[in-house]
Amino acid sequence: MVKSELMKYSCPLGKAMSALGSKWKPIIVLVIKDRKLRFGELAVRINVISRKVLTDQLREMQTDGLIIREEFKELPPRVEYSLTEKGLALLPILYQLEEWETKYHVYDPQKEKDCKMIMEEKKIKKTVV
């Protein structure tokens, strides 16, 4: 363990952010919500994420106790993800973050334009959350 990792263990917020602070985890929590979702459904709903990264993130979240992974030994295989109690407890906080962002949002027409452009270019029909 090096100095740079110290924060992860030295304060509650540091620990919280290390479980939640990655690029995709909050999104994943919000997308799963109170349902069970299969891997493929997750991949479709968050279609700007690659399957490898999605897998990685799900594994870490499982380790951190945020989600439950149920594997059904069928053919074709089926895996369902759902939130643990800990993960569910995160939902209201994430909603508040959304509200916060919406309330203080500064509208940037250029960014919106860029966003539209790239979505067409990449043939992305529907985006996250």
Place this chain on the structure above:
Amino acid sequence: MVKSELMKYSCPLGKAMSALGSKWKPIIVLVIKDRKLRFGELAVRINVISRKVLTDQLREMQTDGLIIREEFKELPPRVEYSLTEKGLALLPILYQLEEWETKYHVYDPQKEKDCKMIMEEKKIKKTVV
């Protein structure tokens, strides 16, 4: 703009996390709180962060409208940082994150030991938050 940045503009939570999702920003918000703090005070309170990175983060947070930077043209120079309304609105959410972490925290004695060890090794007396 590339696909990977799409999330930043495609949903509120994405935008929120891009303003807040870095390693140090939530900590900085929590440390400034309702006071005005000088650069040096911040550096002492978050003493596991390098001055360069602290500067970088503060600049970005200023751009995102989270903090106010007041520069006094004195000798020696003095700079004071405080939260904007937007930054202040973040505080209750961060407190809830702390509570969340505290509630669902899994105690890991090994990590705690590692943490103590490195703090002595690096002569860190007091840590963040």
Place this chain on the structure above:
DNA sequence: CTGTATCCCCGTAGATACTG
């Protein structure tokens, strides 16, 4: 005192092809 200027490491995440 409050930063810059460099230089560098390492981890996250992306693309693509392949597998049980």
Place this chain on the structure above:
DNA sequence: CAGTATCTACGGGGATACAG
């Protein structure tokens, strides 16, 4: 369907020295 396996790129973050 639900992943792995590789390889690669980028940039956040860190150490250290220097500057106004």
